[in-house]
Amino acid sequence: MAFLASQVTCRTLQDASMYERHEEWMSRYGKVYKDPWEREKRFRIFKENMNYIETSKNAAIKPYKLVINQFADLNNEEFIAPQNIFKGMIICRLLSRAVTPVKDQGHCGFCWAFYDVASTEGILALTAGKLISLSEQELVDCDTKGVDQGCEEDVPANNEKALQKVVANQPVSIAIDACDSDFQFYKRGVFTGSCGTELDHGVTIVGYGVSHDGTQYWLVKNSWETEWVYI
Structure with missing residues (x-):
C-alpha cells in the first residue's frame, strides 16, 4: 500500500x-x-x-483541428462504448431555421433518440413554421425493449446525390462510425479522418457544401455538447 x-x-x-x-x-x-x-x-x-x-x-x-475536450480522460475503448447501441455542390446549405441548438446526450448510448428528434424538429419547423425543441427522453421512455435499432429502410446505398436532394429540403438522420481517435477530439474543420463501416453513432445531416480547396463535405449536427462542434 x-x-x-x-x-x-x-x-x-x-x-x-x-x-x-x-x-x-x-x-x-x-x-x-x-x-x-x-x-x-x-x-x-x-x-x-x-x-x-x-x-x-x-x-x-490536416484540414481539421483536434483539441482536449470533455472526453480527455477516456481511452478510445471507453469513448466508443456508449455509442455501440447499433451493432449488428457547390453551394453550402445550412437549414438554420430548422435546426435547434446542439444538445448533450452525456455518456449514454441513446444517440438514436437525438437524431430522430432532430429530424422531427426540422420537419416541424419547415412545415409549421415553428422551431420547437422536442424531448428525446420521451422516446427513450417509450422504448420498452431498451434497445432501438431504428428502421431497416435507408437512403439508396452509396447514392450521395439522392441524399443531397433530401438534405436540400430537410435534415436527415444517419449512422456513422465514430470510433476514430481523431473523431474523439475533433474541434472544427472538414473531417478527413478514417471512414469505417462499424456504424455505432447517430447524427443529423443539416447541410452540405464545398470547402475553399474544393473538398465536398456534409454539415452534421452531433449530440456531444457544444465543445464538439459541427463536422
Whole structure:
C-alpha cells in the first residue's frame, strides 16, 4: 500500500506540469473521481491523450483541428462504448431555421433518440413554421425493449446525390462510425479522418457544401455538447 502511494505522489517535472493541466481540465468540466487510484488512472489516460493530440498536430497537416475536450480522460475503448447501441455542390446549405441548438446526450448510448428528434424538429419547423425543441427522453421512455435499432429502410446505398436532394429540403438522420481517435477530439474543420463501416453513432445531416480547396463535405449536427462542434 505504501509503495502504491509513493508511485502516485512521485512525479517528474514534466508530469507535474501535465498534472496542473489535468487539474485545470477537471475544474473546467467538473470532474470528480471516487478515489486516488481512479484519479491516477484518469490522469495517465489524460496524459496519453494530450500526447496523442500534440503528436497528431506535428505529424501531418490536416484540414481539421483536434483539441482536449470533455472526453480527455477516456481511452478510445471507453469513448466508443456508449455509442455501440447499433451493432449488428457547390453551394453550402445550412437549414438554420430548422435546426435547434446542439444538445448533450452525456455518456449514454441513446444517440438514436437525438437524431430522430432532430429530424422531427426540422420537419416541424419547415412545415409549421415553428422551431420547437422536442424531448428525446420521451422516446427513450417509450422504448420498452431498451434497445432501438431504428428502421431497416435507408437512403439508396452509396447514392450521395439522392441524399443531397433530401438534405436540400430537410435534415436527415444517419449512422456513422465514430470510433476514430481523431473523431474523439475533433474541434472544427472538414473531417478527413478514417471512414469505417462499424456504424455505432447517430447524427443529423443539416447541410452540405464545398470547402475553399474544393473538398465536398456534409454539415452534421452531433449530440456531444457544444465543445464538439459541427463536422
